[in-house]
Amino acid sequence: MKKLILAAAAAILLGGAAYADVIKIGVVGPFSGPFAIQGKNFKAGIDAYIATHGNKIGNDTVEILYRDVPQADPAQSKALAQELVVKEHVQYLAGFYFTPDAMAVTPLLQQANVPLVVMNAATSAIVTKSPYVVRTSFTTWQTSAPMAKIARERGVEKAITVVSDYGPGVDAENAFKSTFEKDGGKVVESIRMPLSTNDFSPVMQRVRNSGAQAVFAFLPSGPTTLGFVKAYNENGLKEAGVQFLAPGDLTQESDLPALGDAALGILTTFHYAIAHDSPENKAFVAAAQKAIGNPAELSFPSVGAYDGMHVIYKMIEATGGKQDAKKAVDAVKGLAWESPRGPVSIDPETRHITQNIYLREVAKAADGTYYNKEIKTFEKQPDPGLAAAK
Amino acid sequence: MQVFFSIGVDALAYGMVLFIISIGLSVTMGLMRVVNLAHGAFAMIGGYIASYAARDLGLGYGFAIILAVIGTIIIAIPLERFLYRRIYGAPELTQVLMTIGITFCVIGLANYVFGPTLKTIPLPAGLQGPVDLGFRTIAAHKLFAIACGVVVALGLWFLIERTSFGVKLRASVDNTAMAASLGVRTRIVYAASFALAVGLAAFGGVIGAELLPVEPYYALRYMVTFLVVVSVGGAGSIPGALIACLLLGAIDTTGRYLVPEYGEFFFYLAVIAIVWVFPRGLLGRAK
Numbered sequence: 001m002k003k004l005i006l007a008a009a010a011a012i013l014l015g016g017a018a019y020a021d022v023i024k025i026g027v028v029g030p031f032s033g034p035f036a037i038q039g040k041n042f043k044a045g046i047d048a049y050i051a052t053h054g055n056k057i058g059n060d061t062v063e064i065l066y067r068d069v070p071q072a073d074p075a076q077s078k079a080l081a082q083e084l085v086v087k088e089h090v091q092y093l094a095g096f097y098f099t100p101d102a103m104a105v106t107p108l109l110q111q112a113n114v115p116l117v118v119m120n121a122a123t124s125a126i127v128t129k130s131p132y133v134v135r136t137s138f139t140t141w142q143t144s145a146p147m148a149k150i151a152r153e154r155g156v157e158k159a160i161t162v163v164s165d166y167g168p169g170v171d172a173e174n175a176f177k178s179t180f181e182k183d184g185g186k187v188v189e190s191i192r193m194p195l196s197t198n199d200f201s202p203v204m205q206r207v208r209n210s211g212a213q214a215v216f217a218f219l220p221s222g223p224t225t226l227g228f229v230k231a232y233n234e235n236g237l238k239e240a241g242v243q244f245l246a247p248g249d250l251t252q253e254s255d256l257p258a259l260g261d262a263a264l265g266i267l268t269t270f271h272y273a274i275a276h277d278s279p280e281n282k283a284f285v286a287a288a289q290k291a292i293g294n295p296a297e298l299s300f301p302s303v304g305a306y307d308g309m310h311v312i313y314k315m316i317e318a319t320g321g322k323q324d325a326k327k328a329v330d331a332v333k334g335l336a337w338e339s340p341r342g343p344v345s346i347d348p349e350t351r352h353i354t355q356n357i358y359l360r361e362v363a364k365a366a367d368g369t370y371y372n373k374e375i376k377t378f379e380k381q382p383d384p385g386l387a388a389a390k
Numbered sequence: 391m392q393v394f395f396s397i398g399v400d401a402l403a404y405g406m407v408l409f410i411i412s413i414g415l416s417v418t419m420g421l422m423r424v425v426n427l428a429h430g431a432f433a434m435i436g437g438y439i440a441s442y443a444a445r446d447l448g449l450g451y452g453f454a455i456i457l458a459v460i461g462t463i464i465i466a467i468p469l470e471r472f473l474y475r476r477i478y479g480a481p482e483l484t485q486v487l488m489t490i491g492i493t494f495c496v497i498g499l500a501n502y503v504f505g506p507t508l509k510t511i512p513l514p515a516g517l518q519g520p521v522d523l524g525f526r527t528i529a530a531h532k533l534f535a536i537a538c539g540v541v542v543a544l545g546l547w548f549l550i551e552r553t554s555f556g557v558k559l560r561a562s563v564d565n566t567a568m569a570a571s572l573g574v575r576t577r578i579v580y581a582a583s584f585a586l587a588v589g590l591a592a593f594g595g596v597i598g599a600e601l602l603p604v605e606p607y608y609a610l611r612y613m614v615t616f617l618v619v620v621s622v623g624g625a626g627s628i629p630g631a632l633i634a635c636l637l638l639g640a641i642d643t644t645g646r647y648l649v650p651e652y653g654e655f656f657f658y659l660a661v662i663a664i665v666w667v668f669p670r671g672l673l674g675r676a677k
């Protein structure tokens with residue numbers, strides 16, 4: 001009799017568990033400290049997706065668990081990811097602003113049976129570290145290489161590259177240089193500046209003396225960008241006609257109010273502008289601005305997070321809420337959809353996002369705010385960085 | 391030759407900005423013997439007030455500077471009364487722990503109140519844009535910063551070396567008990583010097599905002615540089631801080647111009663060499 005009751009109880013418990021599961025998604029990102037604004041954008045993108053698509057897939061409820069890594073800290077990221085997998089039993093890992101953080105987590109995925117959806121970290125090699133990595137952001141190669149084509153189209157023969165001396169900076173330099181020289185241009189000089197540089201005047205003097213017609217720059221978004229763009233104007237490079245070229249990290253929307261007139265006319269190539277003109281984007285921006293609170297803080301990581309959620313929802317649908325990383329990842333290979341940034345798809349081979357890259361110019365709107373105006377589209381760009389690495 | 395002048399002008403401007411921001415720290419560390427790691431936080435508060443005054447209230451640049459200095463001092467007075475007064479003469483570790491705590495609180499509050507985005511302080515038309523020096527162009531506000539640096543250096547030197555307040559301050563620092571028994575109201579002298587140091591921090595935060603933009607992490611981001619300037623110059627010495635700033639500015643700028651791939655190697659090499667030869671800094675006073 002006792003056994004029977006126990007069996008009945010167990011059956012009810014097990015049956016109940018299979019019916020309405022809570023599917024946990026662990027999101028790791030910088031939610032405090034100097035990069036807090038990027039973490040806020042992750043959250044805004046995720047909240048916007050849940051607000052427009054609901055938190056239920058079939059009978060399963062989605063629950064997001066956030067973990068904070070204020071600065072690039074691979075050991076801490078790995079520890080938090082482990083905690084999420086072992087203690088919280090998350091079925092999916094997502095987020096990751098910095099490349100080293102994402103890299104540190106990739107060895108865990110296979111054993112944990114958990115897919116990782118990278119929402120920002122932009123070094124090409126991450127997707128090669130584990131078959132369970134899918135990326136919905138961009139790579140620095142992907143956004144930088146089209147700029148070299150633009151430069152050649154606009155008749156630039158000699159260019160100079162100026163980048164911050166760290167991984168993504170070196171990526172940007174290589175991407176621009178190899179594409180530019182393949183198209184017949186010449187990079188006269190490549191300057192790598194320390195990350196902590198505050199005064200860019202000496203760099204601008206060197207740019208001026210180099211005789212280049214255009215300067216290609218990459219710096220992490222934030223305070224240094226402001227000093228760099230100001231130094232470009234103040235040292236008379238704008239008047240001298242030296243064209244300023246950069247990937248869109250430099251003119252991210254949350255920095256534009258501070259850059260102001262100094263940024264007008266800067267050309268950047270990037271995968272997403274908040275001003276992108278499409279009904280999908282208008283709906284996304286409205287939801288994300290509501291989620292983030294202050295509309296001026298919305299910037300590109302939010303769209304990576306939004307599309308990341310789309311991919312995770314598709315994975316949950318495909319696996320019926322069961323934990324099966326291989327099936328989940330296989331289900332989104334080749335997945336194509338209309339993102340706020342335009343048409344995108346997951347490349348079945350690399351598991352990186354194939355997307356349009358836009359040429360934009362910083363412009364002033366009628367109401368006095370600044371925005372990235374898209375003036376040209378490079379359609380369906382894969383990541384050239386992986387091919388270059390091989 | 392042109393390269394030489396070009397580097398010289400940039401080095402002078404950068405050095406002067408460093409000087410204006412760091413000199414307040416030199417006063418607290420050298421004269422008041424407080425290791426004030428919240429110095430950057432006060433500079434940042436000044437920057438935020440000026441930005442708010444100029445952008446949201448539409449006040450002129452001059453007014454914004456005055457408001458920033460006064461506002462920061464008003465914020466600092468209760469901190470001095472209730473927190474700093476307890477750590478005068480305390481061991482350095484206590485001072486470090488408390489002031490770094492204040493810094494983190496200020497970072498959190500700034501992030502909460504003003505958000506994580508960059509804040510600019512709009513310059514008046516006269517300070518915007520480049521000025522042609524003949525052999526190169528330089529930003530007008532950099533010339534303004536150089537002028538401010540000179541005024542601050544002369545003013546402070548006069549205040550500390552030539553006025554009765556300066557005499558009282560030096561007396562209170564060297565021997566508080568003796569100064570008090572001679573009728574110097576040391577508490578007021580300390581409070582006034584603290585206000586002076588905080589005011590200078592706020593002033594530097596505003597003037598230097600073009601090179602070191604105001605955002606919540608400002609309070610920690612540049613603190614190492616400020617501390618380096620004070621330790622190289624010798625805490626409490628105004629000429630020392632000035633020489634240190636110009637020297638470090640020159641080394642940093644030259645390194646960045648000629649061999650940027652070495653990063654800050656030469657900057658810190660120079661710091662190590664100077665501190666090795668002059669353990670108390672260039673013009674530091676023996677204790």
